[in-house]
Amino acid sequence: MRSIGIVGGGLLGMDLAARLTRQGHRVTILEGAARSGGLAAPARIGAYTWDRFYHVVLQSDSYLRALLDELGLELHWKPTRTGFYLDGRLLPLSTTLDFLRFPALGPVDKARLGATILHASRIREWRPLEAITAREWLTRWSGPQGWERLWRPLLRAKLGDNAEVASAAFIWAIIARMYGARRTGRKQETFGYVDGGYASILRRFDEHLGRLGVETVYGARATEVRSIGTRVLVSTTVGAREFDDVVLTIPCSRIAEVCPQLSEAERARLRGVRYQGITCAALLLEQPLAECYITNIADADVPFTAVIEMTALVDRAAFGGNTLVYLPKYLTQDDPFWSKTDAEIEAEWLGALERMFPRFRRSQVKVFQVSRVREMLAVTTLNYSATLLPPSATSADGVYVVNSAQIANGTLNVNETLTLAARKAAELEPLLRGTRSAARTAAGAA
Numbered sequence: 424m425r426s427i428g429i430v431g432g433g434l435l436g437m438d439l440a441a442r443l444t445r446q447g448h449r450v451t452i453l454e455g456a457a458r459s460g461g462l463a464a465p466a467r468i469g470a471y472t473w474d475r476f477y478h479v480v481l482q483s484d485s486y487l488r489a490l491l492d493e494l495g496l497e498l499h500w501k502p503t504r505t506g507f508y509l510d511g512r513l514l515p516l517s518t519t520l521d522f523l524r525f526p527a528l529g530p531v532d533k534a535r536l537g538a539t540i541l542h543a544s545r546i547r548e549w550r551p552l553e554a555i556t557a558r559e560w561l562t563r564w565s566g567p568q569g570w571e572r573l574w575r576p577l578l579r580a581k582l583g584d585n586a587e588v589a590s591a592a593f594i595w596a597i598i599a600r601m602y603g604a605r606r607t608g609r610k611q612e613t614f615g616y617v618d619g620g621y622a623s624i625l626r627r628f629d630e631h632l633g634r635l636g637v638e639t640v641y642g643a644r645a646t647e648v649r650s651i652g653t654r655v656l657v658s659t660t661v662g663a664r665e666f667d668d669v670v671l672t673i674p675c676s677r678i679a680e681v682c683p684q685l686s687e688a689e690r691a692r693l694r695g696v697r698y699q700g701i702t703c704a705a706l707l708l709e710q711p712l713a714e715c716y717i718t719n720i721a722d723a724d725v726p727f728t729a730v731i732e733m734t735a736l737v738d739r740a741a742f743g744g745n746t747l748v749y750l751p752k753y754l755t756q757d758d759p760f761w762s763k764t765d766a767e768i769e770a771e772w773l774g775a776l777e778r779m780f781p782r783f784r785r786s787q788v789k790v791f792q793v794s795r796v797r798e799m800l801a802v803t804t805l806n807y808s809a810t811l812l813p814p815s816a817t818s819a820d821g822v823y824v825v826n827s828a829q830i831a832n833g834t835l836n837v838n839e840t841l842t843l844a845a846r847k848a849a850e851l852e853p854l855l856r857g858t859r860s861a862a863r864t865a866a867g868a869a
Contacts, residue, residue, distance in 0.1 A: 433461020
């Protein structure tokens with residue numbers, strides 16, 4: 424039995440720990456925060472606990488649904504609606520009829536858009552899409568009007584200014600996931616959630632890991648990871664631990680920072696990964712806004728990139744009859760928006776909500792709180808797999824990388840995270856049992 428240290432206790436680290444434990448290893452998770460979950464961790468929103476950032480379950484999320492079944496958690500399903508804010512107007516965009524009436528596109532553009540989605544749903548070999556930007560590919564298939572009026576706002580809602588540099592593989596992954604969700608949901612947007620949100624999921628997952636024998640150490644932010652002989656020493660803010668092998672699930676820039684034995688080429692590759700950040704406000708309101716789960720925003724004068732009305736999905740009774748809304752803004756690392764205070768964001772964003780929703784008044788706001796994450800999503804830029812995607816093995820013996828930057832043909836969501844954990848656990852199984860040099864060679868070539 425080998426001892427394995429996992430640096431990072433988000434859902435990726437947690438699921439990886441469960442899988443490596445089943446392979447016969449003794450696993451310890453070292454988590455810098457005071458609790459598990461990472462980006463899925465909950466927050467206190469007024470008197471209620473719910474997700475810090477918005478999450479939803481799709482019927483096509485097979486790995487996530489399998490985990491929830493394993494944890495004995497029930498999913499509640501509900502049809503939802505989608506809106507679009509365009510030229511100062513709120514427009515429905517959920518049904519075929521809504522699409523046919525959508526004023527931003529003419530009949531030819533709508534036909535091209537449908538052909539784009541159908542074509543994307545049939546693509547199985549995605550790697551050629553890494554050689555072209557999303558903008559170029561979508562313009563080619565949907566036309567200039569389709570790009571400007573529909574796709575660009577949708578990409579901006581997910582990537583902010585990075586929408587211009589993302590490869591076509593990124594948008595393909597989104598289309599494929601949503602198309603799969605509609606197919607399994609009988610052509611209707613049907614999303615799911617668990618009572619209590621991810622607070623319930625993570626609590627049950629922590630208990631499950633405890634029963635498997637996984638040890639979790641909280642408040643243990645890694646400061647250095649160093650290979651010493653046949654062991655790996657992990658120094659943390661609460662002391663040092665030694666393991667036979669260590670798996671790093673933290674962002675690429677942090678790996679470059681805490682692993683002094685990496686080569687310069689490895690550091691350059693890790694630091695070259697372009698990360699997307701997010702500033703997200705969670706609002707508790709007395710009244711609903713539009714009762715669409717998501718309203719995509721096309722107008723550039725709106726300071727956030729979408730409106731997610733969580734209580735269009737989750738029963739408002741869970742929040743004392745109030746409405747829970749998320750307002751995300753996705754940011755590049757050098758965006759000056761990072762310097763804004765919570766008070767500045769609140770004043771600016773509530774003003775925008777009043778313009779968008781005539782019945783909304785800021786006096787209806789019971790809670791407005793802001794969360795920020797600088798390195799949330801690795802953007803799959805041109806030729807990402809060949810030039811930037813981190814290999815599993817490093818030049819430091821016994822030190823491996825499994826992080827979300829290795830999701831090259833998908834977008835960051837919980838199901839993709841669990842899919843990555845399953846794939847990497849299978850890849851690491853023979854490597855962890857082999858010799859150090861063989862493991863490094865095999866994983867580096869994977």
